[in-house]
Amino acid sequence: MDWGVIIGNLIHDTIVFSTALIFAALGGMYSERSGVVNIALEGMMVIGAFTGAVFTFFAQDSFGSLAPWIGLVGACIAGALFATPHAVASITFKADQVVSGVALNFLATGLSVYLTKIIFNGAGQTTTLQQVFSKWHIPVLSDIPILGHAIFEGYPTSYIAFALVALSWYLLFKTSFGLRLRAVGEHPRAADTVGINVKRMRYTAVMISGALAAMGGATIALTTTSNFSHNTVSGQGFIALAALIFGKWHPAGAMGAALFFGVAQAIKSLVQIFGLTKYVPTEVIFMLPYILTILVLAGVVGRSSAPAALGKVYDTGSR
Amino acid sequence: MNRVIAIFTKESFLVPVAAIILGLLTGAVAMLAGGFNPIQAYASLVEKVFGSSYNFGETIRQITPLIFTGLSVAFAFRTGLFNIGAEGQFIIGMIASTAVGISFDLPAYIHAPLAVIAGALAGGLWGAIAGWLKAARGVNEVITTIMLNWIALYFANYVVKAFYLQEGQQRSEMIKDSASISFAWLSQMFDSARLHWGTLLAILAAVFFYILLWKTKSGFELRAVGLNPHASEYAGMNVNRNVVNAMFVGGMFAGIGGACEILGVFHYQSIMAAQPGYGFDGIAVALIGGNTPLGVILGAILFGMLTFGAAGMKFGAGVPVELIRVVISSVIFFVAAHGIVKFFIKPLLQKKEGGN
Numbered sequence: 001m002d003w004g005v006i007i008g009n010l011i012h013d014t015i016v017f018s019t020a021l022i023f024a025a026l027g028g029m030y031s032e033r034s035g036v037v038n039i040a041l042e043g044m045m046v047i048g049a050f051t052g053a054v055f056t057f058f059a060q061d062s063f064g065s066l067a068p069w070i071g072l073v074g075a076c077i078a079g080a081l082f083a084t085p086h087a088v089a090s091i092t093f094k095a096d097q098v099v100s101g102v103a104l105n106f107l108a109t110g111l112s113v114y115l116t117k118i119i120f121n122g123a124g125q126t127t128t129l130q131q132v133f134s135k136w137h138i139p140v141l142s143d144i145p146i147l148g149h150a151i152f153e154g155y156p157t158s159y160i161a162f163a164l165v166a167l168s169w170y171l172l173f174k175t176s177f178g179l180r181l182r183a184v185g186e187h188p189r190a191a192d193t194v195g196i197n198v199k200r201m202r203y204t205a206v207m208i209s210g211a212l213a214a215m216g217g218a219t220i221a222l223t224t225t226s227n228f229s230h231n232t233v234s235g236q237g238f239i240a241l242a243a244l245i246f247g248k249w250h251p252a253g254a255m256g257a258a259l260f261f262g263v264a265q266a267i268k269s270l271v272q273i274f275g276l277t278k279y280v281p282t283e284v285i286f287m288l289p290y291i292l293t294i295l296v297l298a299g300v301v302g303r304s305s306a307p308a309a310l311g312k313v314y315d316t317g318s319r
Numbered sequence: 320m321n322r323v324i325a326i327f328t329k330e331s332f333l334v335p336v337a338a339i340i341l342g343l344l345t346g347a348v349a350m351l352a353g354g355f356n357p358i359q360a361y362a363s364l365v366e367k368v369f370g371s372s373y374n375f376g377e378t379i380r381q382i383t384p385l386i387f388t389g390l391s392v393a394f395a396f397r398t399g400l401f402n403i404g405a406e407g408q409f410i411i412g413m414i415a416s417t418a419v420g421i422s423f424d425l426p427a428y429i430h431a432p433l434a435v436i437a438g439a440l441a442g443g444l445w446g447a448i449a450g451w452l453k454a455a456r457g458v459n460e461v462i463t464t465i466m467l468n469w470i471a472l473y474f475a476n477y478v479v480k481a482f483y484l485q486e487g488q489q490r491s492e493m494i495k496d497s498a499s500i501s502f503a504w505l506s507q508m509f510d511s512a513r514l515h516w517g518t519l520l521a522i523l524a525a526v527f528f529y530i531l532l533w534k535t536k537s538g539f540e541l542r543a544v545g546l547n548p549h550a551s552e553y554a555g556m557n558v559n560r561n562v563v564n565a566m567f568v569g570g571m572f573a574g575i576g577g578a579c580e581i582l583g584v585f586h587y588q589s590i591m592a593a594q595p596g597y598g599f600d601g602i603a604v605a606l607i608g609g610n611t612p613l614g615v616i617l618g619a620i621l622f623g624m625l626t627f628g629a630a631g632m633k634f635g636a637g638v639p640v641e642l643i644r645v646v647i648s649s650v651i652f653f654v655a656a657h658g659i660v661k662f663f664i665k666p667l668l669q670k671k672e673g674g675n
Contacts, residue, residue, distance in 0.1 A: 117639040
């Protein structure tokens, strides 16, 4: 194989693997920028993968190739709903946000597999979907040698993810909504004083978070795996969380980190093709995102600091 | 009599009990929605656990690691740390004891204890990494322990594959018999359920937990740091050292738990596709047990019975076993959001106030 083709494939695979991470990391960003810790990204992705697959399954006979889009929208709504208990617990009832997140992660795997077994007569996974997203070949651009295959022959969800990065950046840093969101996460009391409804901002942020993370999960089910099972997501929510921190809670940073972690996964298949597993154990590649995140947090590779009020309950009465 | 009533109307007792009831009710609603009979399902769960001596023994086996991971989470919590990493410490304990169990040829009275100690130290050090990162670099332990869990999983898989792989299988070789802590005599009494000395160790660990925290000076320091790090610092305590120590001891508990799973139950280590989950269940156990040693044991018994009995629900009422995850997660959720629970038990609490 020629190197151009190999690198082209690598970029192509990287984008495929990164898409779900970008969605989920962006989701995490909204919640954490508003001051609510979200370690439930994993669970939200699981719910998204599940609902995405189930909606697509029931829609595919009557809607054909439109079905995965219905699945994606379904996942988006289900994710927002699934995030609501986290918001209720951590914002209204001032529960520990980490514990509530742990509970949601648990609930997601339990509930989704339980429902899968009920819907699919006891099978642990959904039947293979007939209709999933197919790759777009962008006219003209996809004819460019190497680069065409690398970038312009991707799944529609990948382009949506990149568009959402730009949109999130604009929303966060160029609109009053973004300013309010950040204010609520950095200094809720000051935000409250100038008339921002802290609780409402946080509820909105957590629900956006659930919607986006669920879209990420649906992306996995509707592009790479074509079904939902208990190990469809398997830890990618935590990689997304790592990407968010690695990317310093910034949309572009999170995207960069997600792409970087995506490379790690894409290289894995490359390593296997070339029989390099002897020299580079796949486990080491799997570990990489987590090790790097710890190093970043420890300040070995740049510093990453969280929103100031992250994880702190806002109580209107306290000072 | 009033004192008895006082205990049962205390918030620290009522909240977990109410959370358990609400959790079971949530599970019942999920079962009704799925077209199952919840009463029949819960009855078959209980029947499964107490139905035969083998099943009862296996339930004890299921409970044991939960005591360890529950203690691990609870211990760190007492020092104000949230140890999400019991899972990783458990895995590291597993792999360390596997390594010692396979690599050495020693008399049983040295080999088995050595393998347990290896698991304890390895788990402890794994926990201490997160403690050190918190103490020295101010990194939030929640994030580092999550990351360390995954690193532990892949690391253990790598070690099994690279050094101890049983040819043609997705697991390590068997540990030497001399490293086994299986309790043959008791096992026979329970129809060869996989009972082991680890259960006794778990209870001793709970006693150690109590003595260390409430009867020693270092325990006082650990708790003081948990309650108010600034005041402790002002009183001359070394907060950073206590943070590392707490994570070490917490990790040790989980590490022993992992070691006992290998040395007492499986006698080999599998290549794991996903986290085994004992560490995460430990969070639930610690929460429901109010981070006290007795509470942890009771919590472990409850969740161990639920997890093991779930197979009975499948058999007796056709309910998929995953339902029990829904129940457990709801219990965690309700303990966390005790505001919601208090809303439900308000009448009980008010009665108490009125009675005084």
